[in-house]
Amino acid sequence: MSAGLTTMHQAHLQQIECLITLAEELHFGRTAERLGLSQSRVSQLIATLESRVGARLVARTSRRVSLTRVGAQFVKEVRPAYRGLLRTFDRARERAMRGALEELRIGFTGMVYEEITATFRALHDQHGVAVHTHDLPLGSPFAAVLGGEVDAVIVELPVHEPELTVGFRFPAQDQFVMLSAEHPLANRDALDVEDLAELDLLHRTGDAPDYWKAARTPPVTPGGVPILSTAGITTIQQGITLAASGRYAMLACRPLAEHHERSDLRYLPVRGLEATSQLGLVWRTDHSSPALFALAELLERASLATSG
Numbered sequence: 001m002s003a004g005l006t007t008m009h010q011a012h013l014q015q016i017e018c019l020i021t022l023a024e025e026l027h028f029g030r031t032a033e034r035l036g037l038s039q040s041r042v043s044q045l046i047a048t049l050e051s052r053v054g055a056r057l058v059a060r061t062s063r064r065v066s067l068t069r070v071g072a073q074f075v076k077e078v079r080p081a082y083r084g085l086l087r088t089f090d091r092a093r094e095r096a097m098r099g100a101l102e103e104l105r106i107g108f109t110g111m112v113y114e115e116i117t118a119t120f121r122a123l124h125d126q127h128g129v130a131v132h133t134h135d136l137p138l139g140s141p142f143a144a145v146l147g148g149e150v151d152a153v154i155v156e157l158p159v160h161e162p163e164l165t166v167g168f169r170f171p172a173q174d175q176f177v178m179l180s181a182e183h184p185l186a187n188r189d190a191l192d193v194e195d196l197a198e199l200d201l202l203h204r205t206g207d208a209p210d211y212w213k214a215a216r217t218p219p220v221t222p223g224g225v226p227i228l229s230t231a232g233i234t235t236i237q238q239g240i241t242l243a244a245s246g247r248y249a250m251l252a253c254r255p256l257a258e259h260h261e262r263s264d265l266r267y268l269p270v271r272g273l274e275a276t277s278q279l280g281l282v283w284r285t286d287h288s289s290p291a292l293f294a295l296a297e298l299l300e301r302a303s304l305a306t307s308g
Helices: 003-025 028-035 039-053 069-098 114-127 193-198 210-216 236-244 254-259 290-307
Strands: 058-060 065-067 102-108 129-135 152-156 164-169 175-180 250-253 265-271 279-284
Touching: 003 028, 003 039, 003 069, 028 039, 065 069, 102 114, 102 290, 114 129, 114 290, 129 290, 152 210, 164 290, 175 236, 175 254, 193 265, 236 250, 236 265, 250 254, 279 290
Parallel strands: 102 129, 102 152
Antiparallel strands: 058 065, 152 279, 164 279, 175 250, 175 265
């Protein structure tokens, strides 16, 4: 971008800033004071903007200042874009101060494992993208990314939402039943999938779609026997505590079992359980970005390196 073009854009922004401030103050003197300009400069900026628009934007008499109908509509339409541009500048300055060119907000509904944080460091080192993690409710995997609160989420699959893209699928993990070491079934080497009907399985509480909840806590065994589930949880720690109490059990993936070994808990494999636990990096399809694709590629490389 040439220096002349940059100067022109800066002038346009100054004119818009001046009009928005004048719309709030309705007084040329106070507008000039807020902007650190002279009143004559404020008048000049407004006149230039009116010339560009081709219409009067401000009505000024000896007693009062007001916006014309065209001016009021113009301010209404331009103010959100102007404020969004200011927020973009602020974020850019913050990233520059942190030494990152960009940032990603990544949501989690469970643990952030070491392998994942190592990939985040690689994303910063190789692409200048800083990652900020956000804890999400265990039973609400998609609301934050659909609402734009985060750029992506790392959550358990499946994902059937048409607005979402699965950018990377982590390796599938075997599932275990987590139960108290004092539970009557705890002394077995493994459980049969039909034995789940003898347990009270914890379920995720939240706004997740029914298909997702059923994948986490199946409602029936393959033989059609109902599986009891009388209590819900919003965090992994809550599930561990309730399982250790002896009244409940919970399906857990292998990494969770390995990271939460305790003397009062047992993790038993389940024979005949077809469903596995698999995480995915998920983002809104219309919010795809080079940074997200770079993160997905790094996760793929790390997965291949581990499997190799």
